[in-house]
Amino acid sequence: MELIRGYPAYMRESIELVEKTRQRRMKEKYRTLSIEEREELLRKYHPDYKPGTKRPLKIGPSKGMIAPHEVIDLLEAHPHVMPDDINLDEIDIDVDLLIIGGGGAGMTAALWALEEGLKPEDILIVTKLRLGDSNSIMSQGGVQAADRPPDSPVRHFIDIIGGGHFANDRKLVKILTMTAPYMMAWLERLGLMFDKDEEGNMLELWGGGTSIRRMHSCKDYTGMEIVRVLRDEIRNRQVPCLEFTSAVELLTDKEEDRVVGAVLLNMESQQYYVARAKATILATGGFGRIHIQGYPTTNHYGATMDGVVLAYHVGARLRDLDATQYHPTGAAYPEQIVGLLVTEKVRGAGAQVVNRHGEQFVFPLEPRDVEAAAIIRECWERNNGVETPTGMRGVWLDTPMIEELRGKGAFKRMFPAIHKMYSRVGIDPAQDPVLVFPTLHYMNGGIIIDEKAQTTVKGLFAAGETTGGVHGKNRLMGNSILDYLVFGRIAGIHAARFAKHTSPGKPSLRHVIRYEEMLKAAGIETDRKAPVLLPDYRGERVLARRIEIL
Amino acid sequence: MPDETEGLGETVRIYIMGKEYRVPAGLTIMKAMEYAGYRFIRGAGCRGGFCGACATVYRKEGDYKIYTDLACQKTVEDGMYLVQLPFVPANKAIYDIEELKPEPNILLRFYPEIARCVSCNTCTKACPQDIEVMYAIQHALRGEIEKVANMTFDCIQCGLCTIRCPAEIPHYHVFQLARRIYGRYILKPAKHVKERIKEIESGKYDKEMEKLLTLSVEELKKIYENRGRIED
Numbered sequence: 001m002e003l004i005r006g007y008p009a010y011m012r013e014s015i016e017l018v019e020k021t022r023q024r025r026m027k028e029k030y031r032t033l034s035i036e037e038r039e040e041l042l043r044k045y046h047p048d049y050k051p052g053t054k055r056p057l058k059i060g061p062s063k064g065m066i067a068p069h070e071v072i073d074l075l076e077a078h079p080h081v082m083p084d085d086i087n088l089d090e091i092d093i094d095v096d097l098l099i100i101g102g103g104g105a106g107m108t109a110a111l112w113a114l115e116e117g118l119k120p121e122d123i124l125i126v127t128k129l130r131l132g133d134s135n136s137i138m139s140q141g142g143v144q145a146a147d148r149p150p151d152s153p154v155r156h157f158i159d160i161i162g163g164g165h166f167a168n169d170r171k172l173v174k175i176l177t178m179t180a181p182y183m184m185a186w187l188e189r190l191g192l193m194f195d196k197d198e199e200g201n202m203l204e205l206w207g208g209g210t211s212i213r214r215m216h217s218c219k220d221y222t223g224m225e226i227v228r229v230l231r232d233e234i235r236n237r238q239v240p241c242l243e244f245t246s247a248v249e250l251l252t253d254k255e256e257d258r259v260v261g262a263v264l265l266n267m268e269s270q271q272y273y274v275a276r277a278k279a280t281i282l283a284t285g286g287f288g289r290i291h292i293q294g295y296p297t298t299n300h301y302g303a304t305m306d307g308v309v310l311a312y313h314v315g316a317r318l319r320d321l322d323a324t325q326y327h328p329t330g331a332a333y334p335e336q337i338v339g340l341l342v343t344e345k346v347r348g349a350g351a352q353v354v355n356r357h358g359e360q361f362v363f364p365l366e367p368r369d370v371e372a373a374a375i376i377r378e379c380w381e382r383n384n385g386v387e388t389p390t391g392m393r394g395v396w397l398d399t400p401m402i403e404e405l406r407g408k409g410a411f412k413r414m415f416p417a418i419h420k421m422y423s424r425v426g427i428d429p430a431q432d433p434v435l436v437f438p439t440l441h442y443m444n445g446g447i448i449i450d451e452k453a454q455t456t457v458k459g460l461f462a463a464g465e466t467t468g469g470v471h472g473k474n475r476l477m478g479n480s481i482l483d484y485l486v487f488g489r490i491a492g493i494h495a496a497r498f499a500k501h502t503s504p505g506k507p508s509l510r511h512v513i514r515y516e517e518m519l520k521a522a523g524i525e526t527d528r529k530a531p532v533l534l535p536d537y538r539g540e541r542v543l544a545r546r547i548e549i550l
Numbered sequence: 551m552p553d554e555t556e557g558l559g560e561t562v563r564i565y566i567m568g569k570e571y572r573v574p575a576g577l578t579i580m581k582a583m584e585y586a587g588y589r590f591i592r593g594a595g596c597r598g599g600f601c602g603a604c605a606t607v608y609r610k611e612g613d614y615k616i617y618t619d620l621a622c623q624k625t626v627e628d629g630m631y632l633v634q635l636p637f638v639p640a641n642k643a644i645y646d647i648e649e650l651k652p653e654p655n656i657l658l659r660f661y662p663e664i665a666r667c668v669s670c671n672t673c674t675k676a677c678p679q680d681i682e683v684m685y686a687i688q689h690a691l692r693g694e695i696e697k698v699a700n701m702t703f704d705c706i707q708c709g710l711c712t713i714r715c716p717a718e719i720p721h722y723h724v725f726q727l728a729r730r731i732y733g734r735y736i737l738k739p740a741k742h743v744k745e746r747i748k749e750i751e752s753g754k755y756d757k758e759m760e761k762l763l764t765l766s767v768e769e770l771k772k773i774y775e776n777r778g779r780i781e782d
Contacts, residue, residue, distance in 0.1 A: 034775070035771060035774070035775060129594075129595050129603065130595065130601075130603060132601065133595035133596060133601045133603055134596070135596075137595075137596055137600050137601050138596045138598050138600045138601075145743075146746070147740070147742055147743045147746040147747075148742040148743075148746065149742070150780055150782065151780070152755060153750065153755050153759070154755055154758045154759065154762070155777065157759065157762055158762070158770075158773055158774055158777050159777075161762075161770055161774065162770075162771075162774035162777075166767045166770055166771065166774075170762065170763050171763065174759050174762070174763065178750055178755065178759065181743050181746040181747050181750065182747055182750075184740070184743050185739070185743050185744065185747060188733070188734075188737075188739050188740065188743070189647075189734065190647065190730070190733075190734070191647055191729065191730030191731065191732070191733035191734035191735075192733045193699065193703065193729055193732060193733040193737065194733075194737070194740075196737055196738070196740065198738075199738060199741075200737065200738025200739055200740050200741065201740055201741070201742060202740050202742070202743070211777050211778065211779050211780060212779070212780040212782070213782070218703075219703065219704075221600070221703070221704065223600070224600050224601075224706065225703075228707060228726060229729075229730060229733075232642075232726050232730065233647070235642055235644070236644050236645060236646065236647070238644070244591060244592065267591050268591060268592075298598065300595060300596040300597060300598070300601070301590070301594045301595060301596070301597050334576075335576050336576065336577070336578050336581075336623075336625050337623075340598050340599075341598065416703075416704050417599065417600070417704070420599065420679065420680070420704075421598075421599055421623065424623050424624065424625075425625070534589075534590075534591070536589060537581070537584040537589075538584055538585075538587050538588070538589050539584070539585040539586065539587060542585075542586070542587035
């Protein structure tokens with residue numbers, strides 16, 4: 001197919017309509033929806049409400065919780081290791097604090113555990129990819145903190161609760177919003193390059209569902225800048241880290257109901273290690289790579305919900321896993337980048353979302369679930385989307401508006417990552433709009449934690465995307481980075497305190513036997529095992545003809 | 551290789567570490583290798599161009615040049631000879647950010663090897679992020695921290711520059727140090743952040759917050775709907 005500056009001729013025709021309406025639209029303000037209108041739109045068009053996509057969980061302390069089949073499948077699955085498979089008498093690693101996950105939450109926890117007095121050698125971070133490879137590093141648009149008048153933590157709190165459909169754990173939201181400015185100052189001290197004016201004031205932008213400009217950013221590499229600074233600091237402080245090593249099961253004490261470490265797997269040699277720890281933090285992130293409802297995802301390669309599975313094996317309670325976040329603007333064209341993120345900051349900076357006729361159909365900065373539902377309706381109910389050569393549908397994100405509003409060269413200056421991604425496939429987003437459709441983005445729910453980031457099981461802490469409660473049924477932009485900073489810190493501090501007053505446990509896998517008994521009692525017969533650690537994208541023909549010997 | 555191209559539409563030949571595979575056209579290098587049967591443990595990270603885990607080196611048939619890119623971002627082309635670079639050995643200086651000063655010689659002090667730069671520009675050609683790596687090293691030599699920090703902001707630390715450098719410079723660590731010094735000591739801290747922290751610590755918001763914890767959902771909904779947008 002012949003392409004003209006990256007697009008086939010028929011898509012160019014629609015782009016011309018977008019160009020034609022642009023000057024008029026620049027002055028147009030699309031109205032926002034009321035709570036009732038939002039709820040109706042969600043009920044009809046959001047993927048969470050699609051019939052036949054969910055079922056209740058049959059076992060464990062959160063029995064009855066409704067969640068997508070893909071999630072329940074991993075919870076109603078066998079653990080990988082049984083007590084007879086592992087020699088628990090030999091302790092390979094013995095630490096005060098074991099941190100599972102090397103993204104933003106894990107690294108923040110480690111740094112604050114040091115502040116609390118643990119020595120680097122008392123801590124171990126394990127991560128199944130490399131330190132820092134995570135959803136945290138992929139976050140583009142920014143981080144929220146109510147740190148300038150006339151904004152306030154109270155306003156931030158109210159925005160969050162409304163965005164989360166009033167289902168959030170309010171105590172956690174209070175901590176999140178009241179600690180936010182403090183975390184910004186912490187990042188400044190670590191040497192973060194925030195977008196600032198010459199006086200040092202933060203340049204703050206709009207985000208979906210916020211009632212004031214509150215988004216702090218580092219161009220569209222906000223997550224990358226934070227993660228590489230945290231990683232550099234972890235290396236300066238010489239906190240030990242095992243890469244390409246995953247936790248395949250937690251360990252519980254022989255007598256007491258508490259977590260005392262984990263069974264680790266060296267993913268390259270397939271060897272296991274018994275890691276004993278006085279306190280354990282799950283910082284394992286979300287679930288994009290289990291592809292809920294078959295959606296493409298913005299998430300990193302290891303986002304397979306391992307922490308939720310591990311926590312559930314030891315009896316920790318879960319919440320809000322019925323609510324999945326689809327980011328409204330994933331790339332829908334061309335095929336190579338389908339599902340990758342086009343940051344909400346593009347809309348925060350003034351770009352509109354328009355249909356194939358070049359008309360707006362939704363306020364560009366509704367909360368994410370509402371915005372996503374409106375785009376789905378426009379494409380599949382009203383037939384106002386643009387069909388791609390592979391049969392996907394999408395709407396236009398009118399990126400050239402950024403140049404119109406903020407001057408020539410503004411797009412590349414503010415969005416170097418997005419500009420680069422599209423340049424590689426022959427599209428200039430400063431000149432032409434880009435086609436977008438919702439993409440699987442974030443696990444709104446997860447493991448229940450309290451104000452000390454403790455799960456409902458003693459000795460087990462959790463922080464970041466693997467937890468639930470902070471965001472209720474829908475997270476707003478810029479609150480995921482904030483979540484891992486605030487609760488990563490709290491988890492690090494309280495896990496360190498817990499470890500200081502705890503003696504090492506006597507590791508056992510008795511919870512695995514209990515889990516197997518629950519599966520059996522519920523009549524669940526399956527070959528599935530979890531956690532899955534990584535997705536499998538090998539070609540079908542290869543898999544169908546595979547002989548496993550080596 | 552047996553012909554396995556039936557029903558695939560347009561295909562291209564790629565050579566994964568020298569071994570030929572036919573794969574559908576239009577895939578990224580990463581997806582093409584998976585299609586061919588590779589399951590990554592190393593060499594795949596964020597899959598979105600932000601982490602640098604999938605740095606890839608390739609040559610094309612009949613072309614003397616060495617090319618570099620990210621496997622998750624680059625589309626396969628017919629006749630590509632591919633190898634991944636899953637790890638780059640490069641020593642990082644250990645420092646305490648609190649004790650540094652933004653002095654002109656500081657980068658050279660921690661990384662004296664930058665003085666070995668022969669200005670060959672191979673690093674720049676290797677950069678998948680289009681950073682002017684060689685110029686950034688020259689600015690580092692001259693102690694121009696601000697220039698280094700801003701020029702290298704898009705660095706994803708994949709290490710391709712470092713592994714290609716004849717002077718054996720660990721560019722991406724030098725740049726990280728420059729950015730942290732810039733962020734810590736040259737960019738001004740935000741006064742409004744400090745002031746807000748003081749307000750929070752003084753208890754200014756405690757009463758309102760406590761009230762929000764106890765309201766009914768209906769009351770909260772009212773507050774939410776009436777909060778208004780502040781367009782300042």
